[in-house]
Amino acid sequence: MIIALLAVASAASAQQIRTFERAPWFCDRDYRFYDPEVNWVDSVFQSLTLRQRIAQLMVVRVPLNLDNKQADDFSRTMNGLGVGGVCFFAGTATRQAELTRDFQAAARVPLLVCLDAEWGLGMRLTDMFSFPRNDRFGLLPESADSIVYRMGEEIGRQCRMMGVHINFAPVVDINSNPKNPVIGTRSFGTDRERVAQLGIMYALGMQSQGVMAVAKHFPGHGDTDVDSHFDLPVINHTSSHLDSIELYPFKRMIDAGVDGVMIAHLQVNAFDRQRPSSLSRDIVTGLLREKLGFDGMVITDGLDMKGITNSYAHGQGELQALKAGNDILLLPPNVQEAIDLIAAQTATDDSLRFLIDQHCRRVLHAKYKYIIRDGAKEVTVPGADRIAASQAIVADLNMTLDRSIDSIVARAISAQATPGCQVVVLHNGRTVLNRAYGHLTYDPTSDTVTPQTVYDLASVTKVAATTLAIMKLYDMGKLKLDDKLSKYLPYLKNTDKASITIKQAMSHCARLKAFDAYWQRTSGYDSILALVAQSPLNESSNMVYSDLGFMLLSDLVRRVSDMPLDQFVAEHFYRPMGLASTTFNPTRNGIDVTRIAPTEDDTLRGQILGEVHDPNAHAMGGVSGHAGLFSTAEEVAQLMQMLLDGGVYRGVRYLEKTTVDLFTQRHFASAGNRRALGFDKQLFKPADNAQTSKLASQNSFGHTGFTGTMVWADPDCGLVYVFLSNRVHPSASVNLLARMNTRTDIQTVLYNLLKKQ
Numbered sequence: 001m002i003i004a005l006l007a008v009a010s011a012a013s014a015q016q017i018r019t020f021e022r023a024p025w026f027c028d029r030d031y032r033f034y035d036p037e038v039n040w041v042d043s044v045f046q047s048l049t050l051r052q053r054i055a056q057l058m059v060v061r062v063p064l065n066l067d068n069k070q071a072d073d074f075s076r077t078m079n080g081l082g083v084g085g086v087c088f089f090a091g092t093a094t095r096q097a098e099l100t101r102d103f104q105a106a107a108r109v110p111l112l113v114c115l116d117a118e119w120g121l122g123m124r125l126t127d128m129f130s131f132p133r134n135d136r137f138g139l140l141p142e143s144a145d146s147i148v149y150r151m152g153e154e155i156g157r158q159c160r161m162m163g164v165h166i167n168f169a170p171v172v173d174i175n176s177n178p179k180n181p182v183i184g185t186r187s188f189g190t191d192r193e194r195v196a197q198l199g200i201m202y203a204l205g206m207q208s209q210g211v212m213a214v215a216k217h218f219p220g221h222g223d224t225d226v227d228s229h230f231d232l233p234v235i236n237h238t239s240s241h242l243d244s245i246e247l248y249p250f251k252r253m254i255d256a257g258v259d260g261v262m263i264a265h266l267q268v269n270a271f272d273r274q275r276p277s278s279l280s281r282d283i284v285t286g287l288l289r290e291k292l293g294f295d296g297m298v299i300t301d302g303l304d305m306k307g308i309t310n311s312y313a314h315g316q317g318e319l320q321a322l323k324a325g326n327d328i329l330l331l332p333p334n335v336q337e338a339i340d341l342i343a344a345q346t347a348t349d350d351s352l353r354f355l356i357d358q359h360c361r362r363v364l365h366a367k368y369k370y371i372i373r374d375g376a377k378e379v380t381v382p383g384a385d386r387i388a389a390s391q392a393i394v395a396d397l398n399m400t401l402d403r404s405i406d407s408i409v410a411r412a413i414s415a416q417a418t419p420g421c422q423v424v425v426l427h428n429g430r431t432v433l434n435r436a437y438g439h440l441t442y443d444p445t446s447d448t449v450t451p452q453t454v455y456d457l458a459s460v461t462k463v464a465a466t467t468l469a470i471m472k473l474y475d476m477g478k479l480k481l482d483d484k485l486s487k488y489l490p491y492l493k494n495t496d497k498a499s500i501t502i503k504q505a506m507s508h509c510a511r512l513k514a515f516d517a518y519w520q521r522t523s524g525y526d527s528i529l530a531l532v533a534q535s536p537l538n539e540s541s542n543m544v545y546s547d548l549g550f551m552l553l554s555d556l557v558r559r560v561s562d563m564p565l566d567q568f569v570a571e572h573f574y575r576p577m578g579l580a581s582t583t584f585n586p587t588r589n590g591i592d593v594t595r596i597a598p599t600e601d602d603t604l605r606g607q608i609l610g611e612v613h614d615p616n617a618h619a620m621g622g623v624s625g626h627a628g629l630f631s632t633a634e635e636v637a638q639l640m641q642m643l644l645d646g647g648v649y650r651g652v653r654y655l656e657k658t659t660v661d662l663f664t665q666r667h668f669a670s671a672g673n674r675r676a677l678g679f680d681k682q683l684f685k686p687a688d689n690a691q692t693s694k695l696a697s698q699n700s701f702g703h704t705g706f707t708g709t710m711v712w713a714d715p716d717c718g719l720v721y722v723f724l725s726n727r728v729h730p731s732a733s734v735n736l737l738a739r740m741n742t743r744t745d746i747q748t749v750l751y752n753l754l755k756k757q
Helices: 002-022 036-047 050-055 068-081 093-106 146-161 192-207 239-244 248-256 281-291 316-324 335-345 350-372 384-401 404-414 458-475 502-506 525-534 548-561 565-574 615-619 633-644 657-663 742-755
Strands: 058-061 085-088 112-115 212-218 260-263 297-300 420-427 430-438 629-631 701-705 709-714 719-725
Touching: 036 350, 050 068, 050 335, 050 350, 058 335, 068 093, 068 335, 085 093, 093 112, 112 350, 146 192, 146 384, 146 430, 192 212, 192 248, 212 248, 212 297, 248 260, 260 281, 281 297, 281 316, 297 350, 316 335, 316 350, 335 350, 384 420, 384 430, 384 742, 404 420, 404 430, 404 742, 420 633, 420 742, 430 633, 458 502, 458 548, 458 565, 458 629, 458 633, 458 657, 458 701, 458 709, 502 548, 525 548, 548 565, 629 633, 633 709, 633 719, 709 742, 719 742
Parallel strands: 058 085, 085 112, 212 260, 260 297
Antiparallel strands: 420 430, 420 719, 701 709, 709 719
């Protein structure tokens, strides 16, 4: 037997050398290639006695409420035995960090520090953050799976800061038994695909931060009605049922690269009628290792649980778990007793020593990967920034799951305030809501609104086109805000508008009247502008929201840049940002008319579809500074996010941050003008039934549009909100959407969800 084992070991060693010879690693003087991980593992392994190799397989429970003397005694006992790791269960982060530093400093071989923190450090530590249970994340739509990845990533980051190398998470049991006393809300749900996918997101997020994820509880603890902490649950499903349901998430996670799997204490009769799953070689080695091909760390559930200790005592549970193929023997009730029994068994069982060596090496490889490879990191307690990051993830979760927005929209559609709409919400740069509601018209057989539906933005054009263009020209040094419009528009020089500045026009305090039906008197771009130039000014210099100033500003862009407004913004913003649906005159620019939401059924123009609704902009050829732009909520949100990020989008700078800051602040506040340059702002005294939510900050900025549109960004909370609709269909005469406060009510819901965090 010994000869056979030596032959196997020799063959494995030869294969290892051949593998190294194929790899481009450093070559030593013996012309054998050198791998630092193998070298470290070999050197540590060779330094360990048999009993120490056995102890390396054990992760022990850290007793609660240790004072300094008790902690020293515990550490001395651990090191004397040479145990491989510790598992914390309760206390404060500060105390755990202190103990971790002390334990590691005293350890001859670095310890694997473990935690059972399924919903974050707060599950165990009273002063740390707790995420919601997995069942709430299980309600997420597939489009928001990244929220689970971010949770795993953040939990991993916080674990790593605390010196934790293994987190016994995620639970990927399918919650198929409502009487289950131990899984329940810890599961992502009842659907095997969603459980698998969300488990993968969680695990990969955590492992990206250098913390081992552990899929549990293999082969599936979901369909039980007994808690294995107190007794041994029995599962009588057929092997085909188990293969297609309970095992499915584990297969997917193994394929995705999870580094750890925890074996449950279950009596799974289809696989082994004699032993619990955690002590069954048929299940651990035959099923998990050989059939499913798992090559990572196999960890028992706690061996101090009654599901094991009721039948296996005095080290027998640890011995059988080792023989079954487990790498880590978690929470042995009596470490000394277990080591004694296993060591004694090696005298008559040659294969057991081989197993000990094999599993010890696997544990050491894990220590190299998670402790040694990247060097020792200082153990620190996560601070307020990490709590805030966790709260932001939960805020995104709540916004994604909240259905009160659906109710607000449903009321608006039912009241015929709009036939449909799009709502997109970004939080800290991530999409947390992208929903489409209703139909393109009130005809129930008409096409439904989708995220690809294109809407007439109306006055949102002022910020999503004209203001952006002026900002870009300002960046390029082509103009100054105190320049007079007449400097660039010579037809204003001999008019009462000769002294109007760019800043005044953009802030709606240039004494220009709000609107005039120029389209009834003429058509053509230049002809309309000639009428604007002749329009009398208001007597008062108070703020009057005016289309006229932005009609003039679009011509300023054309004359300064030597290209029309639509071409300028397409070249400098829309095309490089990949905004394929953001354009003037959409049907002329490749947008299929079936994607466009119709606006008014006009007595003169008929059904307006694919052309700008605003009559003056239409008379100007569809391109003007006050109206004419079409887009989707998704793409407009990206424009607003670019502004919120200080002019940067996907790593490319489109505007200087100083320019964004300059244009989004008020310049005539002392005169009672709330508006910024192009952008609307919160009222000085926020009120109900206003153009934006009462909860929007004074630093927020945005705009609304006549066709039923709204865009708003709030730098104080990283929020971008876009609402697009065609409320003017089929008639624009009654603005029921505004009367019902639909847009601002939705925005208020978003602020309240953030406020809860």
